[in-house]
Amino acid sequence: QVQLVESGGGLVQAGDSLRLSCAASGLTFSSFAMAWFRQAPEKEREFVAAVNRNGDRTRYADSVKGRFTISRANADSAVYLQMNSLKPEDTAVYYCAAVYDLRTLVFIASAAYDYWGQGTQVTVSS
16 A cells, blocks of 8 residues: 655754655655645645656745755655745645656645645744
C-alpha cells in the first residue's frame, strides 16, 4: 500500500530555515506528481508547492514564492520542501500528497491528490 511519511518539522524562530522530507513507499514514485499542503489551527488546508513527476515543473503559493523550494529525488522516492526566511504565519501542519499522473502535469488542488501523509508540525516563533 502507498505510504507517505513526512519528517523534518520542528520549532524555529522567524527568519530560520527548515527542510521537510517526504519518504514514499508502495508506489512507482516517478509516476506520481507530488505536493506539499499545510493546515494551520482553525484554518482550511492550503496549497504550498507542487512538482510534476519529472521534477521539471513546479508551482508555488504566492505566500511562499521566493522563500520555499520543492524538489524531488526519484531515485530515493522522496520529495523535499526547503523553507527559508520562515515567518510565524508559516506555522502549520505540513502534509505531503501524491497523485498518479503520466502527463507531467502539476496539480495545485487538494482534491486532485489521492494519497496523503500524516503530517509534520512546523512552528515558527516571532
